[in-house]
Amino acid sequence: MSLLDALPLSRKQVISIVEADARINAWEGSVRSGKTIASLLAWLAFVATAPTGGELVMVGRTRDSLYRNVIAPLTNPDIFGPLATQISYNNGAPIAYIMGRAVHMVGANDAKAEPKIRGMTCAGGYVDEATTLPKTFFDQLVARCSVKGAKIFTTTNPDNPSHWFRRDYLKRPAETRLRSWHFTLDDNPFLDPDYVASLKSTYVGLFYRRNILGHWVQAEGAIYEAFDETRHVVQDIPQISRWLCDSIDYGTTNPYADLLIGLGVDQRLYVVSEYRWDSRAQRRKKTDAEYSQERRRWLASVSQPQTNVLGVQPEWTVVDPSAASYIEQLHRDGVTGVTPAENTVLDGIRTVSSLFAADRLRVHPSAAGLIEELPGYSWDDEAAEKGEDKPIKVDDHSCDALRYGVRTTEALWRPHIPTLLEVAA
Known part of the structure; x- marks a missing residue:
C-alpha cells in the first residue's frame, strides 16, 4: 500500500x-x-x-x-x-x-x-x-x-x-x-472545531503567537501578561478539595519562598498562603533545620477556607531541585511527599500563563511576595538577542516557587480543570 x-x-x-x-x-x-x-x-x-x-x-x-x-x-x-x-x-x-x-x-x-x-x-x-x-x-x-x-x-x-x-x-x-x-x-x-477553539483560548501573548499562529517571535515585556491583580487576587477562597503542595524556592542569601497551593471546589487553583524569609532584609540567615521548623509552624497556622480547621498537610512538598541539602533535611525531619521540582522553565511559564488567562489560578492577598513579583516578572532582552527565552533572574523567587508547584503537580489538578488542554507538539 x-x-x-x-x-x-x-x-x-x-x-x-x-x-x-x-x-x-x-x-x-x-x-x-x-x-x-x-x-x-x-x-x-x-x-x-x-x-x-x-x-x-x-x-x-x-x-x-x-x-x-x-x-x-x-x-x-x-x-x-x-x-x-x-x-x-x-x-x-x-x-x-x-x-x-x-x-x-x-x-x-x-x-x-x-x-x-x-x-x-x-x-x-x-x-x-x-x-x-x-x-x-x-x-x-x-x-x-x-x-x-x-x-x-x-x-x-x-x-x-x-x-x-x-x-x-x-x-x-x-x-x-x-x-x-x-x-x-x-x-x-481533521481537528474538531470545538477543540481548536478551546486550544486557541488556552494561550495568550507570546505563546499564542508561537503555538497557534506558528510565528517565530521574540519574548517581550511582562511574562504573565494576563495577570490582573483586580481579577486574580481574591480575599474569599472557596473550600479546598485537595491540598496539592507547598512549593519552595530555596534561598539563604536570596529570599526563601514557600507557597501553599490547593485545588478549589470551583475547579481553580489557589495560592492560599505564603511563607517567605528575606535574609538581606531581616539581616539574618537561617539554616536548613530552621527553615524546616518554620515551614512546619507555618503550615500548622494556616486556616482552611470555609471551615474551622486549623493546619494543612499538603500531599507534596515540591522543592527547588538545586537545594539538595534542604531536601535531605526535610527527609530527616520526617516530611513525607518531598520531591524535587519539575524545572523546565518555559513549560512551567506556559502552564502558569494559561491558568491566569483562563482565570483558573487565583492568589490570596497574604501571598504578598508573589503578588509583588508577578507584575515585574519579565523576559531577558540580552538572552533574547542570543536566541534564548529566559526570565530576568531578579525578584523571581516566589514566581519560581509558583512555577515549580503548578508544573510538578499538573497530573493531579489537570483532570479537574477542563478548560485547559494538554497540548501535544
Missing part, C-alpha cells in the same frame, strides 16, 4: 511528504498542525529505501521524549494503521527496528551529547523538536550524514527568532540544502 493511503492527510501534508527530497527537510509551525505526522510518513518512506552504506538515527531531547512524541504515535494502529506493525521498539532501548532497518535511538539534551554520534557514518536521521537540541549536536549530525543520498528529517515548534536553528538553517536554505514547510493550527482540517 502507498504510505499516503495510511491515514487522512491535508493537502499541505501531502505536498510536504512528496517534496521531502532535500538534504535537510524541516516541518515547522504551531502545535497540532499536522507537521509531525507528515514528517513521520516522509521518514518511513525514506527508511524503506534508505542507502545501506551507513547507519540510521532518530534523535530527541531524551529517549523518553523521543518515545512519547514519535515512537508511540508510530506504533499506534489507530493513527498509522498497518504501518504500525513495521516498527518494533522497547522504550529506553538504544535500537529500534523500522521498516526492517536498525535505527539508533539517541537522546541529546545538552552539549555533552555530541560525542554520541561522533565517528558514525550515517545514511539518514530523524530529529524531533530541533530547537530543543544543542547546536553542536545538530551540526555534528549533519556532518555525519555523509553517505550518498543521506537525508535528515526534522520538526520543530517556533522559538525565538534569533534561535540558531532558524538563523543558521531555516534562513539559509541554499547553503544548507534545506527545504521547509510552515504549518499553522488551521492547516489541520
Whole structure:
C-alpha cells in the first residue's frame, strides 16, 4: 500500500511528504498542525529505501521524549494503521527496528551529547523538536550524514527568532540544502472545531503567537501578561478539595519562598498562603533545620477556607531541585511527599500563563511576595538577542516557587480543570 493511503492527510501534508527530497527537510509551525505526522510518513518512506552504506538515527531531547512524541504515535494502529506493525521498539532501548532497518535511538539534551554520534557514518536521521537540541549536536549530525543520498528529517515548534536553528538553517536554505514547510493550527482540517477553539483560548501573548499562529517571535515585556491583580487576587477562597503542595524556592542569601497551593471546589487553583524569609532584609540567615521548623509552624497556622480547621498537610512538598541539602533535611525531619521540582522553565511559564488567562489560578492577598513579583516578572532582552527565552533572574523567587508547584503537580489538578488542554507538539 502507498504510505499516503495510511491515514487522512491535508493537502499541505501531502505536498510536504512528496517534496521531502532535500538534504535537510524541516516541518515547522504551531502545535497540532499536522507537521509531525507528515514528517513521520516522509521518514518511513525514506527508511524503506534508505542507502545501506551507513547507519540510521532518530534523535530527541531524551529517549523518553523521543518515545512519547514519535515512537508511540508510530506504533499506534489507530493513527498509522498497518504501518504500525513495521516498527518494533522497547522504550529506553538504544535500537529500534523500522521498516526492517536498525535505527539508533539517541537522546541529546545538552552539549555533552555530541560525542554520541561522533565517528558514525550515517545514511539518514530523524530529529524531533530541533530547537530543543544543542547546536553542536545538530551540526555534528549533519556532518555525519555523509553517505550518498543521506537525508535528515526534522520538526520543530517556533522559538525565538534569533534561535540558531532558524538563523543558521531555516534562513539559509541554499547553503544548507534545506527545504521547509510552515504549518499553522488551521492547516489541520481533521481537528474538531470545538477543540481548536478551546486550544486557541488556552494561550495568550507570546505563546499564542508561537503555538497557534506558528510565528517565530521574540519574548517581550511582562511574562504573565494576563495577570490582573483586580481579577486574580481574591480575599474569599472557596473550600479546598485537595491540598496539592507547598512549593519552595530555596534561598539563604536570596529570599526563601514557600507557597501553599490547593485545588478549589470551583475547579481553580489557589495560592492560599505564603511563607517567605528575606535574609538581606531581616539581616539574618537561617539554616536548613530552621527553615524546616518554620515551614512546619507555618503550615500548622494556616486556616482552611470555609471551615474551622486549623493546619494543612499538603500531599507534596515540591522543592527547588538545586537545594539538595534542604531536601535531605526535610527527609530527616520526617516530611513525607518531598520531591524535587519539575524545572523546565518555559513549560512551567506556559502552564502558569494559561491558568491566569483562563482565570483558573487565583492568589490570596497574604501571598504578598508573589503578588509583588508577578507584575515585574519579565523576559531577558540580552538572552533574547542570543536566541534564548529566559526570565530576568531578579525578584523571581516566589514566581519560581509558583512555577515549580503548578508544573510538578499538573497530573493531579489537570483532570479537574477542563478548560485547559494538554497540548501535544
